[in-house]
Amino acid sequence: MGETQAAVQVETPSFDCPGNYVAANPSALRCAKCNRPLDVKDAQRTPTGYVCPYYVRARIATFYNANLSHYVVAALIALVLGVVAGFILNLVGGIGFFAIILTLFVAPVLGGVIAEAVRRAMRAMGNARGQHTWLVSVVASGVGAGAVTVLPALVLLAAGFFSLFALIPMLGLAIMLSTVAARLRW
Ligand SMILES: [Zn+2]
Incomplete structure (x- = not known):
C-alpha cells in the first residue's frame, strides 16, 4: 500500500x-x-x-552553450571550405552542356560537406551547440564561395561581358547555402 x-x-x-x-x-x-x-x-x-x-x-x-571562439572556428571552417566549394562550382559550371545538371547534383553535396565539417568541429570542441551556428556557417561559406563565383561574374559584367553560363555557379551557390542551412538547423 x-x-x-x-x-x-x-x-x-x-x-x-x-x-x-x-x-x-x-x-x-x-x-x-x-x-x-x-x-x-x-x-x-x-x-x-x-x-x-x-x-x-x-x-x-x-x-545552447557555444561561445564566441566556437563561432569563430565554425566561421573559419565554413569560409575555407566555401572558397574550395566556389572553385568546384566554377569548374562544374564551366563544363559545358551538362553544367546545370551536374551543378544540381554537386551543390547539395558541397553544402552537406561544409555542414558536416562544422558539425564535427563543434562536437570536437566539447559538444558545443550554438543557436546561430547555422547562420554563421551560411554567411561564412557564402562569403568564401561568393568571392570566387559572384565576384568574377560581376567583374565580367562590369566589363561588358555577360553570359548566362556565369549564372550557373551562382545557382549552385544558392543551392549549396540552403543545404548548409537545412543541415545545421536541427
Ligand atoms: Zn516554472
Missing part, C-alpha cells in the same frame, strides 16, 4: 525555474517544473505539462 501513499504525496518541484515567476492572476494551474502558480495566459505547453515562461528561457540558455 506504500505505492498509493507515494502517489498521494504532493509533488516536489523537479526544477527551480530561475526568475521567480509570479502569476498576474490567481490560478489553479501550476508550472510542471517549479510548481509555482501559473497564469493561463503565460502557460507554455510541453510534452511533460504546462510550464512557466522562465523554464523555457532557462532551457534555451542551457541547451
Whole structure:
C-alpha cells in the first residue's frame, strides 16, 4: 500500500525555474517544473505539462552553450571550405552542356560537406551547440564561395561581358547555402 501513499504525496518541484515567476492572476494551474502558480495566459505547453515562461528561457540558455571562439572556428571552417566549394562550382559550371545538371547534383553535396565539417568541429570542441551556428556557417561559406563565383561574374559584367553560363555557379551557390542551412538547423 506504500505505492498509493507515494502517489498521494504532493509533488516536489523537479526544477527551480530561475526568475521567480509570479502569476498576474490567481490560478489553479501550476508550472510542471517549479510548481509555482501559473497564469493561463503565460502557460507554455510541453510534452511533460504546462510550464512557466522562465523554464523555457532557462532551457534555451542551457541547451545552447557555444561561445564566441566556437563561432569563430565554425566561421573559419565554413569560409575555407566555401572558397574550395566556389572553385568546384566554377569548374562544374564551366563544363559545358551538362553544367546545370551536374551543378544540381554537386551543390547539395558541397553544402552537406561544409555542414558536416562544422558539425564535427563543434562536437570536437566539447559538444558545443550554438543557436546561430547555422547562420554563421551560411554567411561564412557564402562569403568564401561568393568571392570566387559572384565576384568574377560581376567583374565580367562590369566589363561588358555577360553570359548566362556565369549564372550557373551562382545557382549552385544558392543551392549549396540552403543545404548548409537545412543541415545545421536541427
Ligand atoms: Zn516554472
